[in-house]
Amino acid sequence: MSGLEDLYREIILDHYRNPRNRGELDTPPAKRIEAFNPLCGDEVVVYLNVEDDKIADIKIAGQGCSISQSSASLMSQAVKGKDISAARELIRSFKAMMSIHESKLESTSSEELDEDQQVEDVVVNPEAMGELAALQGVVKFPVRIKCATLSWNALAQGLDEIEEEANSSK
Amino acid sequence: MSGLEDLYREIILDHYRNPRNRGELDTPPAKRIEAFNPLCGDEVVVYLNVEDDKIADIKIAGQGCSISQSSASLMSQAVKGKDISAARELIRSFKAMMSIHESKLESTSSEELDEDQQVEDVVVNPEAMGELAALQGVVKFPVRIKCATLSWNALAQGLDEIEEEANSSK
């Protein structure tokens, strides 16, 4: 059962049971971004309020599995109040944590994975990610990786759009 | 090699090497019928001259394998000068010789064939068919049965058309 306990860590279940920053924001001023997982039909909606290059507020709506919901909740906590650049850094780190493993898992069966090499390849130190590191267990379950990255993709898209709009109105 | 010797009996090779009634007839008065074997692309052309309900003359053209060519040659010899009704009887007998076996061979593998039952089922006595009985060996080679029946189908079609025309002009 170790795999399962790795997936459903207590932090994840806690964020699933008690999602942080759940709700909606008025649009405008907030930006509303939907992310859809075609594999299961689930949807995460991210509301973003950016002021002075900072994520002033963030809310999460939508429905989905414990992984997608807790990941969104953890994300909202982690980026709220952060600079855009710091948020982007976090997105990169999080996706790296997921995607390095993802590509590995796709090309080799999980038993063949060389643990040392994995650690070496990881660009980010999971320790530096705080509570987000709890989601690391997801990489052992390739079909669930999309669940974990859903809200992060929405966030990235939202930041892109906000920066684009800011640039074009300059 | 016994199967092969059964297929390529001396009579068959003889009719293949020296086809009887080879050639064409003027149309009209003769009727021209083509029969086409889609499995191989071969074609037998039968020219029929019917006078007073008798096959006054018959010629064979076209090209094909030794079985189709010899069968056509043997057929032309057998029906030339015969009454339409006698020719039809012969067509029936010949097709019975082929088709009874054909359906058997399709539903059971050749080794499973019950020889006794076969003989019982045959409506015609191969002995009564004269030289045509030489073609009996073909039934052991299901894909070649179409070769043997090609010219006979053409003859049947020709007789049908001739009788139809006769009836409609009455």
Added chain:
Amino acid sequence: MTSKTKLDSIDSTLQKEPLDVSEIRKDFPLFESREGAISESTHPPITYLDSAASSQQPRQVLSAMESYYETTHANVHRGVYAMAEESTRRFEEARSKVGRFINAPLPEVETVFTKNATESINLVAQTWGRRNLKPGDVVLLTIMEHHANMVPWLMLAAEIGFELRYLEITDDGELVIDDLEKKLEGVRLVGITLMSNVLGTINDISSIASMAHRNGAVVLADGAQYVPGMPTDVQALNCDFLAFSGHKMLGPTGIGVLWARKSLLEEMPPFLGGGEMIDDVRLDGFMPTAVPWKFEAGTPPIAEAIGLGAAIDYLEKIGMDKVREHELKLVSYAMNSLKERFGDDLTIHGPADPSRRGGVLSIAYKGIHPHDLAQVLDEYGVCIRAGHHCAKPLMRRLGVPATARASVYIYNDHHDIDVLSEALAKAGSLFGDAIT
């Protein structure tokens, strides 16, 4: 003496079971682990409850294919040599077997091999549909159709401009057919699944078909879920087309079937073009060959057809009546025991009456997301499917994004249901507090 009597009565109960599942399981290599040394394995034994997605294959099917490949594989048709003839014979024999299995009036002529049920339905849309449907016509489907019986019509409708209409369902998962006469107005084709892959509902189409025929419509039955578990008779069903797949009925992947009335097949233009489906080709045109080969362009799935033939042999040896009886018993047991154990924490979508259903149970349990449920169950070796089951419009009707579906087949027994039940309880305690 008393104990002897007792034993006897137990024996006779056992004998009353329609199938001897433990004997059957011996034919399925996947299940050896459960009978074998479980302790040596780090994985729990497999409790396979996903046959509605794809069934397992018995040795008999695998060895029919293997023996074909090892002794007489050659391309079919046109081959003069004995091996090619034998290959053709086995392939065509499989065709008649399949045709007879569904009581086709002309098994050898009316049975078309495709790669799956989906292709079979697309074939009907692209040939019969493209030729016969015009703007203003209507195709009548149901909202419980699998995407396989929706998307081909959506695609063609976008091209031609006919109307798509749908039969609704009751809250018990049954088709609403009170207003069928009205719904049939302008309808040229009715497409209905014989059994829902989500609700389990068995649709009695023969009366729908009669009414459709009176209105000049043809009827396509999607038998992908029905044919594997029910005695199937196309003449009694009164349909004009029947589509199904090999891999859901003990057969291999890569093979599907379209049955259609000969007269329809003959009218239909060809589907794909290429070898085997022509009598002649010239630089400026071609002549299609006779049915069913007209619809089988290129080298067909030969070994797969032979494998499906072996699957049918296997099913017929058991008897489709027995298969049906077995599934019914198992589904009844599952519905009762799960309801008893979990009460209102558990909802089973579809008809409450087990005799109205096939071997499929879509479950909603304690608000646990279906994917989480399936993930936890997997940890206990229980294989169920979570998702929209290629029936998104039905999901919307049910008001859920997905369901968790357990499905049974000939190799499942009461024990599998008990394991499922136990695993559900574990999931319940893991996620239990999440429910608000």
Added chain:
Amino acid sequence: MTSKTKLDSIDSTLQKEPLDVSEIRKDFPLFESREGAISESTHPPITYLDSAASSQQPRQVLSAMESYYETTHANVHRGVYAMAEESTRRFEEARSKVGRFINAPLPEVETVFTKNATESINLVAQTWGRRNLKPGDVVLLTIMEHHANMVPWLMLAAEIGFELRYLEITDDGELVIDDLEKKLEGVRLVGITLMSNVLGTINDISSIASMAHRNGAVVLADGAQYVPGMPTDVQALNCDFLAFSGHKMLGPTGIGVLWARKSLLEEMPPFLGGGEMIDDVRLDGFMPTAVPWKFEAGTPPIAEAIGLGAAIDYLEKIGMDKVREHELKLVSYAMNSLKERFGDDLTIHGPADPSRRGGVLSIAYKGIHPHDLAQVLDEYGVCIRAGHHCAKPLMRRLGVPATARASVYIYNDHHDIDVLSEALAKAGSLFGDAIT
């Protein structure tokens, strides 16, 4: 010492053989009889010379499929449980293997699984063709095409009204391309077989493709015969589409491949509709999913894809350069030895230079009808194919209704050619006097 030297030189000749055929044959159950107790069998050992129609399958391929079925069969995609994940992983791994085998720039994205090469070509016609071709456009084919690369275009041309144009061949069986620039006028798609299944001719398409691209046309290569025997590199070939079949390259029946540039695949509308190929379905429309899955409606040929992957592993272990070298040697030997023995009694269609051909020899011998020839050869265990080989327009150009075709692959050796030669001589003496 002298004799030692002699032995050495023999050894080194043997070592120079590109393939160790007797080792390879041990992997093919069909050939066991030849090595085994022949006298016990009433049939002569099999001399299989019909791989151009369909190859045999090594144990490795059969056991890859069997092990899949026995340990981890489940429907692919969407499955949460481990077995379904593993099934998906093996299936997608096979896809990358296939893509890498033909040097696809994006192996995982550009490789579409179909049921055979024929379906692959139909897919291009029905999606790219139906979307892009208009009345007045031209599709340029060659008269040596297999029906698989003619009939789909004839069908579509009849519907849309574009023009079909053909490249002619020389008497040596080579494409006439002197007037290519002129022939390319108005052409939107060029469809060319990389190797003729009748003449054996290898068509160097890269320069044709450059010219076609300059004229704004896309190029579809039919690799059904080429891919099994030649190192294949879609980037060097410079084509836009490549179609081929698994069963001609040691793989199972029921699986084919379409490779296409990602940009083309993304522009193309879907082919068949159903499960797996959508992101969303509503009652009034649907959203196709990403490539390559957009083109794979329904349950795909899972085991067959895995079998094809194992076939590719097998071929790559040998090395495709070696496969090519072996076929070339064998064809040269056959052409020489048959010509030497039968002189003018024997004609071999196609290029006189063996290096211009693949492993296919279409023979005309002493005027003996191809079906009679194949029938007699079968009596000696020699399997060759007689017929039009699904190339009727080419037959008309050659002025014959059919040919007798022998084809070689990795498991054939000089001995097989000698047996063929001997059997031809027997046929010659049986029919000899028939020639006039």
